[in-house]
Amino acid sequence: MNNRPKAMLIDITRCIGCHNCDLACKRAHNLPEETEPELSDTSLTVVQERHGRSVRKLCMHCLDPACVSACPVAALQKTPSGPVVYQADRCIGCRYCMLACPFQVPRYEWTRLAPYVKKCDLCAEKIARGEAPVCVEVCPVGAVQFGEREELLAEARRRIAENPAYVQRILGEEEAGGTSVLFLSDVPFEKLGFALPPDNRPLRVLTAGPLQEVPTVVTLGSAVLATLYWITRRREEVALAEEEEKHPHPGLPPRARKREVERS
Amino acid sequence: MKIPTFPKLTVWRVLVALIFAAGLYATVVRFAQGFQASTNLSDAYPWGLWVGLNTLCGVGLSAGGFAIAAAVYILGLERYRPVVRTAIVIAFLGYLTVVAGMLFELGLPWRIWHPIVLWNRSSVLFEVAWCVMLYTTVVALEFCPTLFERLGWPRLQAWHPRILIGLVVVGVLLSSLHQSFLGGLYLITKGKLYPLWYSPQLPALFFLSAIPAGLAVVIMALYLSARSLRAHFDLTIQRELSFVIGLLLALYALFRGIDLISRGGWEYLWMMRAETGWFWLEVGLFVFLPLILLTYPQVRGSPLGLYWTSVIIVMGFMANRLNVAINALQASAGVTYVPKWTEFAISLAVITAAVVAFRLAAIHLRIFPVEEEPAAPLYGAVPSARAFTPAR
Numbered sequence: 101m102n103n104r105p106k107a108m109l110i111d112i113t114r115c116i117g118c119h120n121c122d123l124a125c126k127r128a129h130n131l132p133e134e135t136e137p138e139l140s141d142t143s144l145t146v147v148q149e150r151h152g153r154s155v156r157k158l159c160m161h162c163l164d165p166a167c168v169s170a171c172p173v174a175a176l177q178k179t180p181s182g183p184v185v186y187q188a189d190r191c192i193g194c195r196y197c198m199l200a201c202p203f204q205v206p207r208y209e210w211t212r213l214a215p216y217v218k219k220c221d222l223c224a225e226k227i228a229r230g231e232a233p234v235c236v237e238v239c240p241v242g243a244v245q246f247g248e249r250e251e252l253l254a255e256a257r258r259r260i261a262e263n264p265a266y267v268q269r270i271l272g273e274e275e276a277g278g279t280s281v282l283f284l285s286d287v288p289f290e291k292l293g294f295a296l297p298p299d300n301r302p303l304r305v306l307t308a309g310p311l312q313e314v315p316t317v318v319t320l321g322s323a324v325l326a327t328l329y330w331i332t333r334r335r336e337e338v339a340l341a342e343e344e345e346k347h348p349h350p351g352l353p354p355r356a357r358k359r360e361v362e363r364s
Numbered sequence: 365m366k367i368p369t370f371p372k373l374t375v376w377r378v379l380v381a382l383i384f385a386a387g388l389y390a391t392v393v394r395f396a397q398g399f400q401a402s403t404n405l406s407d408a409y410p411w412g413l414w415v416g417l418n419t420l421c422g423v424g425l426s427a428g429g430f431a432i433a434a435a436v437y438i439l440g441l442e443r444y445r446p447v448v449r450t451a452i453v454i455a456f457l458g459y460l461t462v463v464a465g466m467l468f469e470l471g472l473p474w475r476i477w478h479p480i481v482l483w484n485r486s487s488v489l490f491e492v493a494w495c496v497m498l499y500t501t502v503v504a505l506e507f508c509p510t511l512f513e514r515l516g517w518p519r520l521q522a523w524h525p526r527i528l529i530g531l532v533v534v535g536v537l538l539s540s541l542h543q544s545f546l547g548g549l550y551l552i553t554k555g556k557l558y559p560l561w562y563s564p565q566l567p568a569l570f571f572l573s574a575i576p577a578g579l580a581v582v583i584m585a586l587y588l589s590a591r592s593l594r595a596h597f598d599l600t601i602q603r604e605l606s607f608v609i610g611l612l613l614a615l616y617a618l619f620r621g622i623d624l625i626s627r628g629g630w631e632y633l634w635m636m637r638a639e640t641g642w643f644w645l646e647v648g649l650f651v652f653l654p655l656i657l658l659t660y661p662q663v664r665g666s667p668l669g670l671y672w673t674s675v676i677i678v679m680g681f682m683a684n685r686l687n688v689a690i691n692a693l694q695a696s697a698g699v700t701y702v703p704k705w706t707e708f709a710i711s712l713a714v715i716t717a718a719v720v721a722f723r724l725a726a727i728h729l730r731i732f733p734v735e736e737e738p739a740a741p742l743y744g745a746v747p748s749a750r751a752f753t754p755a756r
Contacts, residue, residue, distance in 0.1 A: 140407070166552055172490035173482040192478045193471020196489045198410035200552045207407050208471070210400045215471040298555030306551045307488050310544070310567050314491065318537055325438055325533045332440030 105163075105280065106182040106227060107249035108236065109256055110156050112285040112292070113266070114243035115147070117154030121235035121244065122146055128223065128234040141209040141218040145235060150292045153285070156244070157293075159184060159205045159220040160272060161280035164302035170200035175217075182249070182280040183222035191216055202276050202297035222280070249280060256284055277302030380716055387713020390706035394468055402706045406699065409690075413703040416689030417711045418465025420546055421682050422458055423496065424570070427578025429455020429503055430532075430539035437532045446733030447601050449510055450589075451582050453731050456507045457718040459500040464714050488548045495542030502535040510729050544571040550688055558692040560632050560643045565623045572619060573650070576612040577681035579605050580674035586733075587671040589726050598733050602670050609677065610658045617651045642683070642691045650680025 119135050125145050126133045136143040138157075145158035161184045162168075168176045168184065175190035176197055193215060198206045209215035223233035231237075232246035245252065253273060260266045265286045272279035276297035285292060297303070394402040405412050432451040435441040467473040479493040506528070512521040547570025550557055563569065583602050589595065624630075633640065654677045663669035690701060725731055 169484075169486045170489065170552055171484055172487045172493055173478045174484040174487075175482075190478065190482050191472060192475045193473075194469075194489060195410040195471065196487075196549070198407065199549075199556075202555065204408070208399075208410060210405065210407075211398060213395075213398050215399065303552050303554065304486060306554055306564075307548060308486065310548050310551065311486065311488065311491065314541065317541060321537045321540065322533060325434075325536060329438045329529060329533070332438065335440060 103181065105180065105249045106246065107161075107252050107272075107280040107282055108222065108233065109245045109247075109252040109282045109284070111243050111245075111259070112153050112155055112283060112287070114241050115154040115156065116241055116243070117147055117149065118240060119147055120238040120240060121156065124234045124238040125220075139205065139207055141207045141211075144218060144220040148293060151287050153287055153292060155292045155294075156283075157205075158281065159222070160203050160275075161220075161222055162276055162302070163279060164277040164304055166200040166202055166276065166303035167197035167206060169302075169304035169307065170196045172196065179224060181224075181227055183224035183227060184219075184280075185221050185224050186217055186219065188216045200303065202295070202303055204295040249282075252282055256282060259284060274300040276300065380720060383709075383712050383716045386709040387716075390709035390713070391468075393706050394710065399471070402704065402710075404701055404704045404707070406701070408697040408699045409693070409701040411689060412701055413686075413690070413707045413711055414465055414469040416686045417682070418469065418714060419462055420685035420689055422462040422465060423543065423546055424574040424577055424681060424685060425581045425678065426455040426458025426462075427539065427543060427574040428582040429458070429506075429578070430499075430535050431575050431578055432582065433506065433532045434536045437529055438536070443604060444601065446598065447582060447586065447605075449729075449731040450585060450733075451578075452503060452506045453510065453722065453725050453729070454581060454585055455578075456500075456503045457721050457725075459496065459503055460721075461714050461718045462496065463500060464717075465711070468710050468714075488545050488551070492542050492545045492549065495538045495545065499535060499538040499542065502531050502538060505531055506535065510725075510731060514729050540571060543574045544568065546570050547688075553693070556693055556696040557688070558632075558639045558695060559627070559629055560624070560639055561688050561692040563623050563627060565619070569616070569620055569623070572612070572616045573681060573684060576609040576616065577650075577678060579609050579612075580677040580681075583609075583670055583674040584678065585722065587667055587674075589723075589732060590667070592723075593726060595732065599667050601733060602667060603664055606658060606664060606670050606673065609674075610655060613651055613655055613677070617647070617655070620647075639692065639695070642687050646680060646683040646687055648680070649676055649683055654680070 122135055122143065122145050123133055125131075126143070129144060131142045131144070136146055137148065139146055145156060148155045148157060161178075161182055163178070165176065165178055165184050168174075168178050172194060173190045173192055175187050175192075176184060177187065178184050195206075195208060195217070197217060198204075198208065205219055207218045209218060223231075223235075226233060236244050236246040245255070253270065256270045256273075260268060260270070267285050267288055269289070271283035271285070271289050271294065272281055277300065283289065283294075289296065390402060399405055403412065403414075428451040432444050432448050435444045436448045466476060470476060479490055480497070484490045509521050509524045512518075512524070544567035547566035547568075550562070550566055551564065554562060583605055586599075586602060590599075624633075633643070654673050657663045657669070657673045657676070660669075663673060694700065
């Protein structure tokens with residue numbers, strides 16, 4: 101496979117709810133092999149029954165992820181090939197990624213004494229070897245496909261055009277700046293329990309503006325403070341000089357006189 | 365000779381001991397059994413009381429330190445010089461409680477130093493971490509001369525004024541940045557934070573609200589110290605501070621009102637929802653009640669009146685920060701978060717430790733504006749209890 105950005109296309113109309121994917125995921129990540137109803141620190145992907153459909157939930161692997169911008173120690177990184185990966189050895193456990201994620205995905209090991217963040221890594225190691233994520237490999241009906249993002253988007257558009265039953269929307273094409281996990285559905289996504297981002301801009305832009313102003317604030321701020329300080333000093337000197345005129349103090353210039361006053 | 369202390373000595377001591385005992389127990393639970401046992405935090409509510417109270421309130425209520433330092437050293441408002449040490453000690457202890465709170469709040473607290481070497485310039489929290497780290501250092505250095513004076517290290521004390529103005533300038537810049545950025549942390553929660561609180565102006569709102577709240581803490585500390593240490597302070601400073609607080613609160617109210625209305629927040633003001641109640645409680649305590657109270661000459665003129673007004677302001681400020689940290693996220697989280705008692709116990713113990721430390725500082729260091737009354741020794745036998753002369 102080449103180095104172009106990869107993605108995963110999940111077609112909710114095709115899913116039969118067999119749970120092969122979440123169980124294979126658990127095997128691959130050394131987690132206890134039992135199906136769970138919600139994402140958790142031991143369940144990086146789940147299949148939920150919503151509105152008569154079987155709905156996968158997992159990290160959306162945003163193109164410009166909020167968690168990556170939020171993490172103070174850069175423990176979360178977007179790799180060029182697609183996966184958003186977590187370097188546990190950097191993490192300080194602040195959990196700001198969880199607050200930042202517009203899809204409400206990251207989970208925390210609340211029961212552990214050295215807790216880490218848990219989320220789908222899109223089998224980044226397998227992708228680096230040129231393989232597909234394990235959930236793709238085990239799907240018996242092709243409900244989840246792996247490939248280049250552009251090609252998968254074209255495929256998704258083709259399916260929507262061919263079959264009017266589909267909702268006219270590819271979830272992940274543009275949400276929060278686009279994601280590397282794409283969903284197709286014949287039921288509106290709002291009814292399927294998806295947490296959806298506020299708009300199609302990456303959430304990073306919400307904090308980028310104020311952060312860009314830091315150098316300006318520091319430069320302008322120090323200039324203003326220095327000026328104010330200079331004015332204050334000047335006023336003191338003028339006041340001292342006036343004092344001097346009224347009550348001359350022989351032998352000492354005003355500056356030295358002031359120091360004298362301060363010392364006494 | 366008997367050393368005068370708190371009036372109801374035993375009651376206070378027992379209370380403090382109980383708080384520390386509960387805090388100690390909760391600490392053991394936190395570090396021996398983890399978050400699950402010690403908190404009600406969850407994946408839907410990753411940030412709770414510790415962030416809201418220890419970090420957001422702790423930093424905000426310490427804002428008096430940089431505000432008064434700036435007023436005295438940069439603007440040359442000499443009339444506030446007598447309380448500059450009080451404000452700096454409060455800020456120093458405030459930031460120590462923030463750092464202590466962090467050690468409970470972080471999942472991997474032994475890695476608290478990671479932001480020093482592992483950088484992410486696009487993270488608001490990274491900026492906050494650096495600013496808090498640097499400002500804690502700055503405020504510690506600003507506090508030094510008070511300590512050197514007590515320890516009798518005149519050479520270090522003499523060296524200090526040379527760097528003081530630099531420290532104050534850096535302190536003001538750092539404080540302005542991270543007071544704002546604590547609000548900036550929540551910019552990324554667009555769509556999650558309830559519209560009565562979410563605003564692109566969160567950084568400015570956090571900055572504007574922190575200064576009056578920080579000054580209110582200084583008034584409270586002066587009043588309580590005067591009472592419990594039976595000292596007589598020059599209380600005209602409190603009156604002047606309350607005037608500044610009133611102006612800043614009015615400015616904040618105006619700014620927040622315009623911001624809210626311009627973003628179409630009008631309809632949210634009257635919805636039959638829990639958030640509406642929290643909002644009105646907050647602005648009632650933080651803005652309306654204090655502003656009304658401060659119009660009365662009887663309130664402005666009495667230390668007790670100013671003290672209670674300050675208490676209300678501080679409560680209103682805490683309501684604001686806790687609303688942002690907890691209540692405004694309730695609807696989007698879809699679960700109710702009520703802190704576990706161990707969370708309260710740890711927060712309370714950390715705050716109590718700061719109060720006890722402040723009391724010790726009040727007794728052993730010269731941090732107050734004291735009227736010269738050579739006839740009646742103010743603190744009895746305590747050696748540092750000489751009449752206050754402004755530190756130059």
